[in-house]
Amino acid sequence: MSFTRRDLFRTAGIAGAGFLLAACGTSAPVSAPVAGAGTSAARRGGVLRAVFTGGGAGESLDPYAGGSPIDFVRHDVLFDSLFTLDNAEVVPGLALAAEPAPDGRSFVLRLREGVHWHDGSTFTAQDVAYSFRYMNAPERAYPSQLGSFVDSAAVRVRDPLTLEVSTKQALGDPALFLAAFPAKMVKDGATSFTAATAVGTGAYRVTAFEAGREARLARFDGYWGGAAPADELVLLSLTDPQAKVNTVLTGQSDFAGDIPFTTAKTGVANADLEIRTAGENNRTAFGFVLNPALRPFDDPRVRKAVRLAIDRQALVDTILLGYGSVGNDLLCAGAKYFAAKEPLARDLDKARGLVREAGAESAEVTIRTAEYEIGYNASTQLLAEQLKAIGLVVKPQIVGPAEFFRPEAVAAAHGVSFSSGAVPLAVMYGRLTGFPGLAFPDERLKAAFGTAIASTDEGVRARAWAEVQDVMFDRGNTIVWGQADVLSLARKSVAGITVRDQAKYPYLGKAGLA
Numbered sequence: 001m002s003f004t005r006r007d008l009f010r011t012a013g014i015a016g017a018g019f020l021l022a023a024c025g026t027s028a029p030v031s032a033p034v035a036g037a038g039t040s041a042a043r044r045g046g047v048l049r050a051v052f053t054g055g056g057a058g059e060s061l062d063p064y065a066g067g068s069p070i071d072f073v074r075h076d077v078l079f080d081s082l083f084t085l086d087n088a089e090v091v092p093g094l095a096l097a098a099e100p101a102p103d104g105r106s107f108v109l110r111l112r113e114g115v116h117w118h119d120g121s122t123f124t125a126q127d128v129a130y131s132f133r134y135m136n137a138p139e140r141a142y143p144s145q146l147g148s149f150v151d152s153a154a155v156r157v158r159d160p161l162t163l164e165v166s167t168k169q170a171l172g173d174p175a176l177f178l179a180a181f182p183a184k185m186v187k188d189g190a191t192s193f194t195a196a197t198a199v200g201t202g203a204y205r206v207t208a209f210e211a212g213r214e215a216r217l218a219r220f221d222g223y224w225g226g227a228a229p230a231d232e233l234v235l236l237s238l239t240d241p242q243a244k245v246n247t248v249l250t251g252q253s254d255f256a257g258d259i260p261f262t263t264a265k266t267g268v269a270n271a272d273l274e275i276r277t278a279g280e281n282n283r284t285a286f287g288f289v290l291n292p293a294l295r296p297f298d299d300p301r302v303r304k305a306v307r308l309a310i311d312r313q314a315l316v317d318t319i320l321l322g323y324g325s326v327g328n329d330l331l332c333a334g335a336k337y338f339a340a341k342e343p344l345a346r347d348l349d350k351a352r353g354l355v356r357e358a359g360a361e362s363a364e365v366t367i368r369t370a371e372y373e374i375g376y377n378a379s380t381q382l383l384a385e386q387l388k389a390i391g392l393v394v395k396p397q398i399v400g401p402a403e404f405f406r407p408e409a410v411a412a413a414h415g416v417s418f419s420s421g422a423v424p425l426a427v428m429y430g431r432l433t434g435f436p437g438l439a440f441p442d443e444r445l446k447a448a449f450g451t452a453i454a455s456t457d458e459g460v461r462a463r464a465w466a467e468v469q470d471v472m473f474d475r476g477n478t479i480v481w482g483q484a485d486v487l488s489l490a491r492k493s494v495a496g497i498t499v500r501d502q503a504k505y506p507y508l509g510k511a512g513l514a
Helices: 011-024 069-078 125-135 174-180 241-249 261-266 300-309 312-319 348-357 376-390 407-412 425-433 443-454 458-475
Strands: 047-053 083-086 089-092 095-100 106-111 156-159 162-166 204-210 214-219 232-238 273-277 284-290 324-326 364-370 393-399 415-420 478-484 487-491
Touching: 047 069, 047 241, 069 204, 069 214, 069 232, 083 174, 089 095, 089 174, 095 174, 106 125, 125 156, 125 162, 174 425, 232 241, 241 487, 261 487, 284 376, 300 348, 300 376, 300 458, 312 324, 312 376, 312 478, 348 376, 364 376, 376 393, 376 415, 415 478, 425 443, 425 458, 443 458
Parallel strands: 047 232, 364 393, 364 415
Antiparallel strands: 083 089, 095 106, 106 162, 156 162, 204 214, 214 232, 273 487, 284 415, 284 478, 324 478
């Protein structure tokens, strides 16, 4: 799941930042991060070297097998999707249209003509039909969530560029689901994804790959979307946030994605480098999801008490070091239909009263967390301190990233640390409803969600999403305390970095050196 794709805050990273800056010379005055992806267009030629958080030996060239940030970045330039997102709007990719039937229980998919695979063969509807079956096969380590909405076994090929796809529930805007959920197209019959056998339709083709270390990708000049600027893309894999920063400081890479907030706070003593931010609309929501199936969070009064008790600004200042803003407990800020409600003001007296009314004084609750995102563990520990003031005893359950989102463990915890980018509401609420321990069982919410994803009427859809968020804001189980800036470190010559899905996993198909 996309919300498990993260790396965490480490005190070693804070110390490392100071040491490296001292080694490189006296610190330059700290300025605000620069918004955007560079001031110039990328030129043709050269090698772009970028580093992202990796997954070690678990990394893969199979777009449905790897689950780390570098996997997502790599897959995006090797394999194309039917549709993509740009500023939360659906953009045609390998498909030009997804036309829903009047009842929303099927749609006709019309493909782009003239697309070729890296081996020169033509992309057709047979490839799409196979991809649907492949992405949702039970043996997939990371099957696409599309399997909850699309009947992969009932995809029918009409002609080389047209398919009819049945759905498991009514979808008024199937293109949105095809854009937002993992839906990379693989070649008909593909079963092997090595450096020699991984064939896609993307802007780059793989020439060398070593899991947990490095991938080398060469520009695919036959790309339907226009040839990429860089001759070669080298993607480096590291797990430590400060180590990623070090590769740029020492000249081993040109761009480091998702860097520590401490680096931005301290600054870099190199006039050729700049710290960048993806901007307000691409921030990451930080918070917790409470388990409404377990006491005391089965009581809406206690859930409300937590929201009234947290000191959002203290969390933003301490965890994000001020690089962000307070959250309003709703997910998907920056996405279409997001409700920009005012956050609840802190009121400890009212929160204590609600806890007493619910008979939850001195209740012990376990919040599960891991070093999966910069700030998860530290924010959980600070939450525990803040909730002491209303009589709740929070016990952080710190585990390793690999075991963090085990469904049975999440379902057994009272809450879990959580983060999410500005993904479409349909994606986030669809995922939450299908995950035990995170789902919020509310009939009004269920009805509104069903209407929101089934309707083809924009007005009806907008009102339904407003209803979904009214329910969540009133009595839901999501606690969003902050919206964090997504920061990167880059050489000033790096240009063309773009955001499709989430800023932590940027698209590099148009990136290069100015």
